[in-house]
Amino acid sequence: MARIELSAIRKSFDTTDVLRGVDLTIEDGEFVSLVGPSGCGKSTLLRIIAGLEQQGSGEVRIGGEPVDGVRPSQRNLAMVFQSYALYPHLSVFDNIAVPLRMKRLTTLERLPLLGRLLPNRYRVEREIRQEVEHVAAQLELSAFLGRKPGQLSGGQRQRVAVGRAIVRRPVAFLFDEPLSNLDAKLRVHMRAEIAQLHRRLQATFIYVTHDQAEAMTMSGRIAVMIGGELVQVGRPAEVYDNPRDIRVAEFVGSPKINLLPGQIRSDGAVETLGQRIGVATKGIAQPCRVGVRPERIQVGSGPFVGHVVHVENMGAEAFVHLGVEGLATPLLARIGDVRELPMLGSALRFGFAPDAVRLFDAAGKRIEAHAAPAAVRTLEVASV
Amino acid sequence: MSDAVLTPSALALPRPAAVLRRRPLRLRGGAAYALVGPAVVLMLLMLIGPLCGVIALSFTDYQLGAPSFAWIGLANYQDMFADKTFWISLTNTLTYVVVVVPGSVVLGLGVALLIQSGTGLRAFYRTVYFLPVMATLIAMAIVWEFMLHPQFGLVNGLLRSVGLPAHGWLQERDTALLSLCVIGVWQALGFNMVLFLAGLVSIPKALYDAAEIDGAGGAWSQFRLVTWPLLGPVTVFVVVITGIRSFQVFDTVHVLTKGGPSKATEVLIHTMYMEGFEFFRSGYAAALTVVFLVCVLALTLVKARLTARQVHYA
Numbered sequence: 001m002a003r004i005e006l007s008a009i010r011k012s013f014d015t016t017d018v019l020r021g022v023d024l025t026i027e028d029g030e031f032v033s034l035v036g037p038s039g040c041g042k043s044t045l046l047r048i049i050a051g052l053e054q055q056g057s058g059e060v061r062i063g064g065e066p067v068d069g070v071r072p073s074q075r076n077l078a079m080v081f082q083s084y085a086l087y088p089h090l091s092v093f094d095n096i097a098v099p100l101r102m103k104r105l106t107t108l109e110r111l112p113l114l115g116r117l118l119p120n121r122y123r124v125e126r127e128i129r130q131e132v133e134h135v136a137a138q139l140e141l142s143a144f145l146g147r148k149p150g151q152l153s154g155g156q157r158q159r160v161a162v163g164r165a166i167v168r169r170p171v172a173f174l175f176d177e178p179l180s181n182l183d184a185k186l187r188v189h190m191r192a193e194i195a196q197l198h199r200r201l202q203a204t205f206i207y208v209t210h211d212q213a214e215a216m217t218m219s220g221r222i223a224v225m226i227g228g229e230l231v232q233v234g235r236p237a238e239v240y241d242n243p244r245d246i247r248v249a250e251f252v253g254s255p256k257i258n259l260l261p262g263q264i265r266s267d268g269a270v271e272t273l274g275q276r277i278g279v280a281t282k283g284i285a286q287p288c289r290v291g292v293r294p295e296r297i298q299v300g301s302g303p304f305v306g307h308v309v310h311v312e313n314m315g316a317e318a319f320v321h322l323g324v325e326g327l328a329t330p331l332l333a334r335i336g337d338v339r340e341l342p343m344l345g346s347a348l349r350f351g352f353a354p355d356a357v358r359l360f361d362a363a364g365k366r367i368e369a370h371a372a373p374a375a376v377r378t379l380e381v382a383s384v
Numbered sequence: 385m386s387d388a389v390l391t392p393s394a395l396a397l398p399r400p401a402a403v404l405r406r407r408p409l410r411l412r413g414g415a416a417y418a419l420v421g422p423a424v425v426l427m428l429l430m431l432i433g434p435l436c437g438v439i440a441l442s443f444t445d446y447q448l449g450a451p452s453f454a455w456i457g458l459a460n461y462q463d464m465f466a467d468k469t470f471w472i473s474l475t476n477t478l479t480y481v482v483v484v485v486p487g488s489v490v491l492g493l494g495v496a497l498l499i500q501s502g503t504g505l506r507a508f509y510r511t512v513y514f515l516p517v518m519a520t521l522i523a524m525a526i527v528w529e530f531m532l533h534p535q536f537g538l539v540n541g542l543l544r545s546v547g548l549p550a551h552g553w554l555q556e557r558d559t560a561l562l563s564l565c566v567i568g569v570w571q572a573l574g575f576n577m578v579l580f581l582a583g584l585v586s587i588p589k590a591l592y593d594a595a596e597i598d599g600a601g602g603a604w605s606q607f608r609l610v611t612w613p614l615l616g617p618v619t620v621f622v623v624v625i626t627g628i629r630s631f632q633v634f635d636t637v638h639v640l641t642k643g644g645p646s647k648a649t650e651v652l653i654h655t656m657y658m659e660g661f662e663f664f665r666s667g668y669a670a671a672l673t674v675v676f677l678v679c680v681l682a683l684t685l686v687k688a689r690l691t692a693r694q695v696h697y698a
Contacts, residue, residue: 052593073599085594089613098609102599110608164598 002063002171002204003028004049009058011044018044020228021058026172031198031205033215036225037251042208045225046174049206051075063171073102078165079174082181084157086149092160093132093145099168100128135167155186162197172204179214191217212252216240224248246364249291255319258297258331262290262359269372270359273326275303278354280372288367291358294319297333299342302351306331308342322348435677441670448664460671470672473643473650476561477679480651481630484568488626489619491569492576497611499577500584510581514574521571525639528567529554554640557648564649567636572629576622583618587611617691624687628680652676 004026011019018041026032034042047053049060051072060067067075078099086095101110108114109121116122136142139159149157158178165173175194179187195218198205209215215222216236223233224247232239232248243249249257262272266285269276277290299320306322309330318338321330333350335341342348354371361367442460446453464470499509516524531538532553540550553563591610600609634653637643643650643658652672660669 047593050593050597052596071601072596073601077597079594079597081590081594083588083590085588085590087591087594087609087613089616098600099598102605107605110605168598 004172004204004206005059005061006045006049007059007061009045009048009060010056011041011048011053012056018228019048019055022225022228022230024223024230024233026204026206029202029204030221031195031207031219033207033209033219033222034225035209035212035215035222035251038210040225041228042210042225043176046079046176046206046208050077050079050174076168076171077174078168078170078172079176080158080161080165080178082177084149084161084178084181086157086160086164088149091146091148092136092141092152092163095149095160096132096135096141096163096167097128099164100131103168104128131167132163135163138166139163154182155190158182158190162194166197166201170203172206173201175205175207175209177209178207179209180211187214194218213254216252222252224251226251243291243358244366246289246291246360246366249358249360253293255294255332257291257293257358259360260290260292260327260331262288264288264359264367270357270369273304273324276372277352277357278372279357279359279369281359281367281369283361283367287362289360289362289364291360292352292356294332295334296356297331297350297352299333299335299348299350302349304350306348306350308344308346308348311341311344313338313341320348322350438670438673438677441667442674444667444670446667448660448666453667456667460668463668464671464675469647469650469655472647473652473655474675476649477631477633477651479561480565480568480633481627483562483565484572484630484633485623485626487565487569488572488576489622492573492622493580493615493619495573495577496580496584497607500581510578513577516571517574517578521635522639524571525567525636528636529640532563555645557645560641560645560648564633564636564640567640568630568633572626576626579618579622579625580615583615584611587614620687620690624683627683631676631680631683652679 006022006024009019009022010017022041022045024032034045036042044053048055051067051070055068062075062077087098090098104124104127105115105121109118109124133142133145136145139162141156141159141163144152144156144160149160152160161178178194179190182190191214194205194207198218205219207215207219219236221233222236222239224231224239226245226247232244234242239248240252243252246259250259260272262270262277264270264281264283264286268280268282270279270281270288270290271277272290304324306324308320309323310321312319312321315338318335318341320333320335320342322333323330331350357369359367359369443455443457444453445456445459495509495513499506499513502509532540534540534550534552534555537553539553543550551559553559587610591614592606595606595609598609600606632653633651634657637649637651637654638657641649643654653676656669656672656676659665659672
């Protein structure tokens with residue numbers, strides 16, 4: 001078990017900067033997800049931690065020790081790959097046993113015929129058998145130990161890959177989009193399994209994914225990477241509720257946050273779609289963007305009006321797409337009670353509470369705002 | 385009661401269904417035969433027919449151009465097995481195969497691995513090693529003849545310059561077959577290299593990453609854990625193809641040594657050619673051909689057995 005520290009990691013391929021100075025500390029036993037859109041450099045960062053890729057500059061420390069120039073196998077990390085990377089010619093048993101055999105047997109002892117004659121090999125092989133069978137039992141793979149990876153389903157292959165990672169008792173586990181080859185149902189199931197695995201092993205997990213739902217549901221902290229930089233690191237709820245950057249706000253949460261064009265007045269009041277929204281900020285007068293999550297939009301009453309252009313009924317909840325004058329894309333609102341869905345084409349009033357608003361400046365940085373004093377709001381009503 | 389209700393319908397149902405189904409089936413059968421037909425006819429004409437002809441011919445005393453022939457049973461085979469030349473040429477052919485197959489497979493794999501692991505000039509090296517495959521072997525054989533010439537050949541010149549004794553490579557009994565083997569390896573290497581390169585490219589990169597993480601960091605352990613097993617199907621194919629091609633060695637022998645000196649390089653196909661087209665003993669040559677075909681067939685069966693055992697790498 002170990003704490004992993006990354007400081008000022010930079011990496012470029014040819015002329016493209018993939019990582020632009022990443023600093024991150026992952027505590028011992030923590031589950032951290034690196035999440036971001038594809039091409040943001042998260043997989044490269046993971047490969048640098050694993051040692052499969054060399055960083056351009058910066059330092060990786062595992063358990064306090066710098067590991068630059070240390071071979072991947074010597075870093076004692078385990079990695080689960082997107083394609084599982086199981087050896088197709090080896091049985092499930094042999095696949096799981098590979099890291100142990102590599103560590104405990106010499107090159108001579110691993111030879112197919114000659115190795116069997118060496119006395120040490122028999123003893124080590126017996127230990128390995130016990131450990132592999134123990135891990136297989138934990139992952140419910142005991143019945144498949146003799147099979148080849150080609151004869152397994154996607155979920156089973158996934159578990160073999162996890163087994164191969166667990167068996168060597170590494171200091172940390174690295175997951176590189178391990179669920180993206182599975183179908184939606186199995187993915188949800190494996191999400192729970194991996195989270196349970198983390199609780200049981202209490203080991204350091206670094207999990208790379210482009211699926212924000214995976215990151216939100218499993219990890220203790222998520223690190224949102226965009227364009228080769230860590231934009232925000234924090235607990236999932238905190239990142240969801242309190243995004244520091246408009247890109248984070250847009251990436252985290254499904255469906256996406258609604259962004260309305262707005263204007264900050266010189267007195268600090270905020271306007272959007274021609275109406276004051278009961279929010280005040282200290283900033284100077286400038287254009288801004290007003291972010292409101294779909295579940296914070298109250299439908300039925302409020303100062304704004306939109307036309308229902310589309311309704312998505314998910315069964316337990318529904319999303320209404322509202323065409324609003326002055327907005328290029330429809331606004332999304334969540335409706336908890338699917339028995340009372342608005343008609344397509346009908347006009348619908350909506351609004352949102354001041355504390356649902358997240359303000360961003362033109363550069364996309366977050367602007368702190370608070371609910372405006374009641375007096376201002378009364379004034380606003382009077383002026384309307 | 386439910387039985388009584390069900391029975392009539394159960395009896396009645398299959399009949400129309402069967403009538404409906406039978407006709408398309410027969411039609412489909414006809415279409416299938418029609419589609420397979422051309423291939424079957426061609427195979428009968430080009431492969432099976434001549435093969436049966438050769439086997440039949442091997443039981444006759446037919447001579448090329450003769451107006452008649454007689455059935456002589458196994459007499460050709462008796463002659464053949466009693467003939468020292470046959471045994472010499474069979475041994476020589478097998479020696480050639482045993483040297484050329486491992487030589488060109490191991491070297492081909494080695495060159496493929498080197499080219500694959502290198503960074504620059506890949507296309508250049510690929511072309512250089514593939515040149516012998518594209519070149520006409522007869523022309524290349526003449527080049528080799530000059531290189532191996534006892535007096536002014538390049539090989540002997542090099543040997544003399546470092547103070548080693550020169551040889552009449554193609555003229556001496558000890559070295560003639562070996563020289564032909566070297567030319568055979570040189571010629572087959574490029575082809576094997578290309579096949580191995582294709583095999584290497586198809587190995588997923590993630591497997592090498594996994595091997596690296598699992599502790600197989602060195603080149604040898606990665607080769608043992610990933611490369612060699614995943615090249616298994618390619619290797620079987622390469623070995624069998626090289627084997628069959630080595631059995632067929634003829635052009636270099638015919639151009640360079642004509643089976644000499646004193647039958648030191650006599651190989652099956654060359655014997656067959658001499659018997660059939662120089663001495664006009666077509667029946668006897670047919671018997672030799674049958675022996676040759678048995679050897680090639682054995683190799684093909686080995687390949688079929690091995691490929692059937694290969695797992696499907698998903």
